Amino acid sequence: SFSCAMHSLILVDAEGKPLTNMINWADTRSAEIAGQLRFSPEGKTLYEQTGTPIYSMSPLSKIIWFRQNREDLFAQTAKFISIKELFWFRLFGSFQVDYSIASATGLFDILNFCWSKQALKLAGIDTDKLAEPVATTYLRNDIKAEITQITGINEACYWVIGANDGCLANLGSGANQVGIVALTIGTSGAVRIASNKPLYNFKAMTFNYLLDEKTYICGGAINNGGLVLNWLLANFMSIKTASAQDYEKLFALIQTVPAGSNGLIFLPYLTGERAPLWDSNSCGVFFGIKTEHTQAHFLRAALEGVCYAINHVLDAFSQTSGTIKEVRVSGGFTASPVWLQLMANITGKKLAVVQAEDASAVGAAYL
Incomplete structure (x- = not known):
């Protein structure tokens, strides 16, 4: 499959x-x-x-x-x-x-x-x-x-x-129950929930894709997920080809900074943005820069920006999807306890790591 x-x-x-x-x-x-x-x-x-x-x-x-x-x-x-x-x-x-x-x-x-x-x-x-x-x-x-x-x-x-990777990630994550959302972050990111009918939101332009003839996978995708980390490693830490140890160093630096990055804010739109902004011309911005901000502050602010972008999507499609009880997560970001905790703190949701492997491939096997 x-x-x-x-x-x-x-x-x-x-x-x-x-x-x-x-x-x-x-x-x-x-x-x-x-x-x-x-x-x-x-x-x-x-x-x-x-x-x-x-x-x-x-x-x-x-x-x-x-x-x-x-x-x-x-x-x-x-x-x-x-x-x-x-x-x-x-x-x-x-x-x-x-x-x-x-x-x-x-x-x-x-x-x-x-x-x-x-x-x-x-x-x-x-x-x-x-x-x-x-x-x-x-x-x-x-x-x-x-x-x-x-x-x-x-x-x-x-x-x-088979099917597309987003829909299969829901199936592979077991996110096919009411109130259960699948969140995947790789290079980009997406939030999805299963429904027996499309959940439309024209303003936020949430998607409605088919898993099968009776199941719609509804939600929103962001452009800038893991690619933001690679950009940080390359341009803030001069690491062009990152190893597992390099990512560990990045997350260790992030942990040295308190939540909110001392007022430093990052809009993570390095490649434009999809949901819910839908603006190809939007760009990344660091806002509120002061002399007290160090490399570590910029790193944490960037990661917080990605998490807030995901939360923006959650807020947009929860208007039609109803109460979200749990978020089941997959993708490369699940390897980092720091990133997972930051996501849980910002979204205010319980995160469940269903497996460290590719949920889309698991979904294809289930299908």
Whole structure:
């Protein structure tokens, strides 16, 4: 079973050969297009039909950008697909996409499990330019013979198409009960809760992605999670390639500073921000700098800023999700007791570390 990151886009020809490199969620070239869509008359209905925040991360915005700015590539493209679809195509020779990955494209009708006519019209494409949508439990065992030879995997083995990493992290964390939230922080971060229906908040633009036909994973994502730590290590501690000991040193320094970093505040928007701001042009800011602030203060303020960004998302989607009883955490940040305690203090929530491994991979196995 497969877990895969969301929002990627690759333009391929009729033989499945890429015409572009993979474009990931962090690409902001379509920011102006997304902004126009969001505030257009059809913005709210588009959001509610597709469940995807209208932002530069979405393949919908990126496809429109190619149509408007690279007519040559747009005309050559046989399919607009994700990295997962490319992998699946090379295994089986057909273009198929699971409902979960499709639900994060801005092109998929999450209520009727088909491509959205409204979104396709905006993109300027027909369904033949996209893969065939299938359930996340869809499986097949007709892998190409050459793949069997390369991998040594038995040709009778069944392959389950799976879902996106965010939805599977909920499943892998056991966060499928009322009031139980899954929080994952890797390079970026996300807060998600399971629901039997979409939980819309157009102002905060929370997402509603499909785990299966009966389960929506709702919440919000931030751009700047673990990447802030890597930025700190590289630029405040001159460590370009960090080891486990380097992270330990960083957290040890953070512990020497009291909560609040003596009034130093950090807005962690180094790569713009997604929920709930949705501003590709936002940037990082240290505010309240005084002579008393040391390297350690800057480090702690930055980590506090990431935790407050997560809390901002929690506040936004708790307006529709109801009372949050517990937050189940996964991702790289669970390796740090300092970061976990800081997150618990700032959110005021009970955090439960369900496992140190990748919850998304565990979810794929469960699926």
